Amino acid sequence: MKASILSIALVGVTGIAAISVSYAGPPAPKAAGIESKGYTWNAQQGEKIEALKLKGDKNNGEEAYEVCGACHLPSGAGRPDGTFPQLAGQHTTVLIKQMADTRAGLRDNPTMYPFAVTLTDPQELADVSAYIESLCIPTNHGKYEGADAEQQIAKGRDLYEKQCLECHGKNGEGDKAKFYPVIAGQHYNYLLRQMTEIREGKRRNANPDMVKAIKPYTDDMLVAISAYQASLTMPGAMCAEKASKK
Ligand code: HEC
């Protein structure tokens, strides 16, 4: 069934990937998000609560992840240009919420939607999330490359510590129980794009408290915070350390 509705071609040309996706199924639904009155962030309903209750099976998850690796790479590392986020080591709660939101049309992601719906049921959501969470976080992700990196990171650190650390943690570790994402190891370009979209109300499943915090930030401030976040490492979760522990 998967093969009949989906075809994906991934052509690597000296590090640049041209990706074409064809899909014959129905378009994503549109659920009422942050733009609508009465929006409750992370409402506990639908397949999400089912998936959160289940114990994920990493082996099944590895199989289900195969289709995901075309964009997010088999390692989960995504792409430094920020087109596809780094996923490895992300909390299962965050993964389940983001996927359920995408499937429900609460987070718009037309590129991934046809693949997100190949996961058959809450058990498969739990399985693929358990597998992804178990992967170590690669350290060769996209960072801020400007000549003023040191200053940007220092400026970003001040900003981050004032308003972001309380939710995303000192090392960018997020909070599994509260659905706050891991930020450590994420690509600079992806961070910048997400924060811009969250500030502008375009990531419709966003947390309203975070939207409030980030609303007054200028583009320059977001550049600095992204530079800082991309420099964070999470003790015990990064690839080199995990490998040497074994
Ligand atoms: C055709 C490419 C593609 C495929 C295949 C794909 N994704 Fe994605 N995925 C994306 C894109 C693009 C984004 C970021 C969307 C955005 O910028 O908001 C994303 C975002 C995500 C996110 C949210 C990450 C975050 O930091 O919030 C999760 C979780 C995710 N994908 C999981 C999966 C899983 C699991 C699969 C396999 C079932 C999968 N993806 C398959 C393209 C893809």
Ligand code: HEC
């Ligand atoms: C009240 C807690 C809270 C605060 C404060 C907060 N965030 Fe968030 N942040 C979240 C949650 C929750 C999400 C995921 C939203 C969702 O889709 O449900 C998120 C998402 C993000 C993302 C996207 C991550 C991804 O994987 O896609 C980035 C980047 C981010 N936050 C950075 C920041 C920065 C920088 C600040 C400070 C200005 C901040 N956040 C303040 C809770 C918070």
